[in-house]
Amino acid sequence: MPGFTTHTVDTNGTTLSVAVGGDGPTMVLLHGWPQTGHAWRHVMGQLAERYTVVVPDLRGAGASALADHGYRKTNQAQDMRGVLQHLGLSGPSVVVGHDIGAMVAFSWAAAHPDDVAALVLLDVLLPGLGLEEAMDVANGGMWHFGFFMQPRLPEMLFDGHELEFFTATFTAISNPGTFSDEDLAYYARAYRGRERLAGGF
Numbered sequence: 001m002p003g004f005t006t007h008t009v010d011t012n013g014t015t016l017s018v019a020v021g022g023d024g025p026t027m028v029l030l031h032g033w034p035q036t037g038h039a040w041r042h043v044m045g046q047l048a049e050r051y052t053v054v055v056p057d058l059r060g061a062g063a064s065a066l067a068d069h070g071y072r073k074t075n076q077a078q079d080m081r082g083v084l085q086h087l088g089l090s091g092p093s094v095v096v097g098h099d100i101g102a103m104v105a106f107s108w109a110a111a112h113p114d115d116v117a118a119l120v121l122l123d124v125l126l127p128g129l130g131l132e133e134a135m136d137v138a139n140g141g142m143w144h145f146g147f148f149m150q151p152r153l154p155e156m157l158f159d160g161h162e163l164e165f166f167t168a169t170f171t172a173i174s175n176p177g178t179f180s181d182e183d184l185a186y187y188a189r190a191y192r193g194r195e196r197l198a199g200g201f
Contacts, residue, residue: 019056026093034190056083080095159193
């Protein structure tokens with residue numbers, strides 16, 4: 001994005017790719033699954049007119065390092081705290097999270113409320129607010145939670161079929177036309193291969 005620079009940040013035992021732009025109070029944008037920081041591209045420029053906007057690829061996603069552990073949301077909140085420290089951004093931040101990113105944002109605000117000036121959560125189920133029921137696949141919960149938790153099986157089945165998988169996934173969870181063919185191809189490339197798929201799952 002024009003006006004943004006990409007940083008490689010070593011933090012909390014991993015390496016994250018982070019786009020930063022703008023000026024003003026800090027705003028952190030945390031993407032959902034199966035996406036990357038690319039998901040925010042339509043709003044980053046406008047937000048950067050009023051904020052210093054920080055857009056990471058979460059642990060194991062996009063241009064961030066592959067990781068075989070550390071995906072607990074509280075640990076990924078520590079990733080974000082390390083990113084801000086590395087960038088020299090202090091003071092409470094506006095934290096915006098979508099889907100999995102919202103779970104990280106929620107965990108961050110719960111564990112470190114003084115870090116968060118405002119919290120925006122988009123399209124997410126949270127503990128105590130429907131997440132447990134959604135993950136209870138034996139009693140009518142969402143099938144994909146149970147399937148994606150199986151060790152090694154989902155990435156084995158989707159390896160080489162990323163575009164088909166993401167096309168079906170995005171089509172099922174969005175309004176027609178929300179994602180272009182270019183968008184679908186981008187995310188399929190971002191999660192290509194068993195290791196990157198495993199990071200997502």
